[in-house]
Amino acid sequence: MRIGSGEGFWSPIVWVILALGVLAIGFAVWLQGRRTYKRGTEQEEPFLSGERLPEGAGVGATHLYWGFAEALKPLLVRLGAFHSGFLGDYVGWLLVLLVISILVVMLG
Amino acid sequence: MVHAPVLAIAVPLLGAFALPLLARLNRRARDLWAAGIAVATLVFGIAVAVQVFASGRPLVYTLGAPSPTASVTEGGFPIRIVLVVDALGAYMGIIALLAGAVGLFYSFQYLVEEEGKTLGTSLLLLLWAGILGLVYTGDLFNFFVFLEITSIAACALIGYRVWEPRPPEAAFKTMVMYTLGGLLVLVSVGILYGEYDALNIAYLSKLITGTLLDKLALGLLLGGLLMKAGAVPAHMWAPDAYGEAPAMAAIVLVANTQAAIYALLRVVFTLFGGALASPGIGWLIASLGTVTVLVAVLMAVVQRHLGRLVAYGAVSQLGYMLLAVGVGVVAAGKGFGEVALKGGIFHMINDLASVGLLFLVVGAIRRAVGSVDLLSLGGLGHTLRWESGFFLLGALALAGIPPLNGFASKFLIYESTFKASPILAAVAVLSSILLLGVGVRAFHGIFLGPKTRDVASSPRGMLVAMGVLAVIIVVFGLFPGFFIERMVSPAVQAILGGRASYLAAVLGG
Numbered sequence: 049m050r051i052g053s054g055e056g057f058w059s060p061i062v063w064v065i066l067a068l069g070v071l072a073i074g075f076a077v078w079l080q081g082r083r084t085y086k087r088g089t090e091q092e093e094p095f096l097s098g099e100r101l102p103e104g105a106g107v108g109a110t111h112l113y114w115g116f117a118e119a120l121k122p123l124l125v126r127l128g129a130f131h132s133g134f135l136g137d138y139v140g141w142l143l144v145l146l147v148i149s150i151l152v153v154m155l156g
Numbered sequence: 157m158v159h160a161p162v163l164a165i166a167v168p169l170l171g172a173f174a175l176p177l178l179a180r181l182n183r184r185a186r187d188l189w190a191a192g193i194a195v196a197t198l199v200f201g202i203a204v205a206v207q208v209f210a211s212g213r214p215l216v217y218t219l220g221a222p223s224p225t226a227s228v229t230e231g232g233f234p235i236r237i238v239l240v241v242d243a244l245g246a247y248m249g250i251i252a253l254l255a256g257a258v259g260l261f262y263s264f265q266y267l268v269e270e271e272g273k274t275l276g277t278s279l280l281l282l283l284w285a286g287i288l289g290l291v292y293t294g295d296l297f298n299f300f301v302f303l304e305i306t307s308i309a310a311c312a313l314i315g316y317r318v319w320e321p322r323p324p325e326a327a328f329k330t331m332v333m334y335t336l337g338g339l340l341v342l343v344s345v346g347i348l349y350g351e352y353d354a355l356n357i358a359y360l361s362k363l364i365t366g367t368l369l370d371k372l373a374l375g376l377l378l379g380g381l382l383m384k385a386g387a388v389p390a391h392m393w394a395p396d397a398y399g400e401a402p403a404m405a406a407i408v409l410v411a412n413t414q415a416a417i418y419a420l421l422r423v424v425f426t427l428f429g430g431a432l433a434s435p436g437i438g439w440l441i442a443s444l445g446t447v448t449v450l451v452a453v454l455m456a457v458v459q460r461h462l463g464r465l466v467a468y469g470a471v472s473q474l475g476y477m478l479l480a481v482g483v484g485v486v487a488a489g490k491g492f493g494e495v496a497l498k499g500g501i502f503h504m505i506n507d508l509a510s511v512g513l514l515f516l517v518v519g520a521i522r523r524a525v526g527s528v529d530l531l532s533l534g535g536l537g538h539t540l541r542w543e544s545g546f547f548l549l550g551a552l553a554l555a556g557i558p559p560l561n562g563f564a565s566k567f568l569i570y571e572s573t574f575k576a577s578p579i580l581a582a583v584a585v586l587s588s589i590l591l592l593g594v595g596v597r598a599f600h601g602i603f604l605g606p607k608t609r610d611v612a613s614s615p616r617g618m619l620v621a622m623g624v625l626a627v628i629i630v631v632f633g634l635f636p637g638f639f640i641e642r643m644v645s646p647a648v649q650a651i652l653g654g655r656a657s658y659l660a661a662v663l664g665g
Contacts, residue, residue, distance in 0.1 A: 049637045051564060053571035054491050060559035060634045067559075113597050117457060124458050131392055131455060135329050141389035142336055145382060149440065150375030154368075156436025 157203040158224055161217040161239040164200035164249070165289045168193055168256070172281035179274040187264060190277050194260045201253040201288065205246040209646060214242035214654070214661040216294070227662050234356040234662065240294030242658055243646035244501075248291040248418040250643070251505050254628075255411035255512065256284035262516055262621035263404035265614075266523065275316050276402060283309035283408050290415050294662060296345050296427075297355045299419070303341060303384075306412050307334035313405040314397050326400035333383060333393040340380030344373040358662035361427050361655065374432055377423050382441070384416035386474045388448040394474075395455070398467035403519020406463075407512035410470055414504050417477050424485055425651040426658055435486045442482025442573075446580045448475030453587040456594045462521065462528035465598055466514045469554055472591060473507040476500070479584060480569045483576045488652065492575040497648045499568025502640055506561040506632060510553035513625040517547040520618055521602065524611040530601045537603030539611050544603040546622045551595025553629045556588045561629050564636035 050059035085091060094101060117124065171193030179186040208215050217239040218227045228234045241249065260280055267273040286305035293299050311334060315327020349355055351370070352363045364370050383390040394413065398406050420441070424433050449472050456468035480500025487493030520543050521536065522528050537544040553560040556567075566588060574581035613619075632639055650658070 049635045051568065051637045051640055053495050053568055055571055055575075058558075058564060058567045058636070060564070060636065063559050064634070113457065113593055116593065120454065120457070124454060127451060127454055128458065130389075131395075133392075133396075135332055138329060138333055138390070138392045139336065141392070142333065142379070142383050145387065145390045145444075146340065146376070146379035149378040149382065150372065152436050152440045153371045153375040153378065153432065153434075156434040 157200075157207070159217070160200045160203040160207070161215060161241055161292055162219065164197055164204055165239075165285055165292060167196045167200060167285075168281045168288070169285035171197075172278045172285060175278045175281065176274055183269070186274060186277075190260060190264075190281070193281060194257055197284065197288075198253055198257055201249050204241055204292070205250050208241050208243055208246040209642065212243075212646070214240050214650075214658050215246075216240050216661050228664060232663070234354070234359050237298055238294040238356060238662060239292045240358065240658065240662055241292050242654055242661075243643075243650040244418065244421065244654075245291050245650075247501065247643050247647040248415065248504070249288060251414060251508055252284065252287040252291060252411050254505070255408045255508055256280070256287075258512065258516075258621050258624055259404040259408045260284075261624075262407075262519070262618050263402075265617040266404055266519055267402070271319075272316055276313065276405070279309050279313045279316065280405060280408060283313060283405075283412065287408070287412055287415050291418055294357050295355050296348065296357055296360065299357075300338065300341050300345050303419075304338055306415070307331070307338055310334070310397070310405075310409055310412055313409075314401045317402070323400045326396040330393045330397040333390070337380040337383045340376045340383075344376040344380070347373040347376075356662065357422070357427055358659045361429065362659055362663065364428060364432070366432050370428070370432060374423070374428050374437075378420075378437070378440075381416050381420045381423065382444060382478075384413065385420060385478060386413055386416075386448065386471045387441075387444040387478055388451045388475075391448060391452070391471050391474075394471050395464050395467040398470055398515070399461060399464035403515050403522070406467075406515035406519075407508070410508055410511050410515075413470075413474060414477070414508065417474070417481060417500075417504070420478075420481060421651050424481075425488075426655050429655045433485060433488065438482045438485030438488075440482070441485060442479050442576070442580060445475045445478030445480070445482055446583050448472065448478060449587045450475075450583055453590045453594065457590065457597075460530045462518050462530055462533070462598065462602070463515075465530070465594065466511065466518055469514065469591060469594065470507070470511040472587060473503065473511060473554065475587075476566065476569055476584065477503055477507070479573060479580065483569075483573050483580075484652075486576055487572075492572040494648055494652060495568050496572035496576070497652065498640060498644050499565050499572060501647050502636070502644045503562075503565035503569065505639075506553070506565045506629075509625045509628040509632065510550045510560075510562055513546055513550035513622055513629065514554065516618070516622045516625070517543050517550065520614040520622070523614065523618075525609070530598065533602045534605040535603070535607045535609075536611065538607040540603070540613055542619050542622070543614060544599070546626055547603065548595075548599055549626050549629055551599055552592075553633070555592035555595055557592065559633050561632035561636065564633060 219237045289302035311327045311331040315324040317323045386394040452468045452472035459465035480496045484497035553562040556562040
């Protein structure tokens with residue numbers, strides 16, 4: 049059940065077999081570890097650089113890609129302004145798309 | 157089953173108008189009626205698809221003729237309205253059937269009586285009928301009529317919850333954009349009718365020679381259809397519409413937008429295929445598709461509103477389809493052009509399953525918690541276990557993670573796009589990686605973390621609707637060759653080499 053692109057192929061079944069093999073290796077490595085984990089002890093507390101954390105503290109979803117969003121901030125701010133929410137802008141951009149389409153067809 | 161093509165459109169259309177009358181009598185009768193309409197539509201739609209895929213020829217049905225196959229008059233001129241379903245139309249019909257059936261089944265327990273259940277169900281059936289008509293018709297003016305039916309039903313579905321502030325605003329914006337897009341299509345139809353005195357797509361395709369007026373008509377059609385397909389820079393209505401529509405409507409709206417991509421293929425390859433399908437048009441569509449993917453994914457990164465986040469994810473997938481269509485036009489006649497079209501067309505059903513699943517989970521969260529603000533959610537995985545699994549599956553499929561269905565179609569799109577332009581392929585791959593980040597962030601924000609509230613899981617009917625899409629994601633991912641061989645390849649052949657058989661099926665000879 050593989051599909052070809054002319055250059056390569058994709059076989060999900062082969063991928064699944066390989067993935068199961070990798071999981072089996074990972075499981076075997078895990079079995080070699082120390083068995084000192086105890087449920088309901090302080091071992092279940094989140095560890096953040098050894099800091100004492102307040103009750104209910106955790107890493108929020110927005111923190112996960114904070115660095116990524118920060119690096120792209122200039123671009124994202126411009127994109128945010130582009131998506132102004134004003135209907136007049138929507139119509140204006142439709143006209144731009146229309147003009148481009150007609151020009152490409154006429155010149156193409 | 158001779159009349160299956162027209163019944164697949166007429167049954168949900170008439171069913172939609174009869175539904176409010178039945179609701180006046182009895183609510184249970186209304187629900188049974190809606191279920192019956194859905195089953196009948198599925199039977200007729202599947203019958204059409206089976207006939208087309210089994211015969212390998214377009215299915216022609218003529219309205220108002222002595223016989224359904226009499227599509228031309230004695231003088232050889234087509235004056236009647238015809239429905240023409242080739243393999244592409246049948247494939248798109250299957251997508252519409254899936255979206256409508258799953259959306260309707262989900263709505264039975266999702267919609268609340270006091271919040272316009274009858275109206276919502278009626279509009280859903282109307283939208284379903286419009287999409288099926290749009291993909292089955294072989295008449296250009298009829299195409300415009302069905303486009304308008306879908307537009308009106310879609311906007312009403314988005315905005316009928318008038319007691320909330322945002323849905324009516326989203327519906328108004330969408331209505332203005334759809335109306336302008338529809339006007340562009342209407343003017344184009346008018347130009348072609350004035351020039352050739354005909355509205356039959358096959359007959360027009362035979363006559364079109366590439367005059368200045370033909371070019372203007374094609375440009376107008378491209379503008380209108382690209383807008384309806386959610387291409388940047390005219391995509392801004394889509395996040396508004398998808399984000400504010402009720403969940404069961406959002407999945408059908410995705411099918412509605414995909415119908416615009418189907419129309420793009422029909423216009424470029426069948427209607428104007430003989431005279432005007434140039435690589436320039438292909439590059440335009442491919443470039444807009446790539447920009448759409450990138451812009452939509454970047455906008456998804458910064459969304460707090462879960463509905464809008466998934467909506468931008470949906471727009472990005474439309475970009476992948478446009479990219480594939482564009483490469484298919486650029487490289488028409490070459491091997492990788494065919495691969496691109498296979499990827500793009502396969503991605504339609506994969507996108508419907510993954511984005512549809514995400515929208516249904518968002519609906520379940522809205523129903524359980526009353527909010528879809530990412531910052532106010534968290535820890536829902538403790539109670540919404542099925543929903544969390546479905547969301548993760550949908551997000552991974554959307555990002556194209558193997559072995560799920562999204563990877564299979566994106567693999568074909570990446571490989572073929574690389575041959576046309578490595579830069580466009582690189583942007584497409586990068587955007588998928590970003591999309592994975594968006595999905596992980598959303599999943600983390602909604603379902604992980606300590607339990608903060610007690611919420612009830614979704615009713616069984618809603619879970620079953622989500623489960624159907626989850627099964628499609630896994631099965632299409634594990635056995636892509638099976639579906640590509642039986643459904644996607646015939647659809648690609650219908651547009652690449654099937655123009656002659658389309659014309660012959662309608663006009664004879």
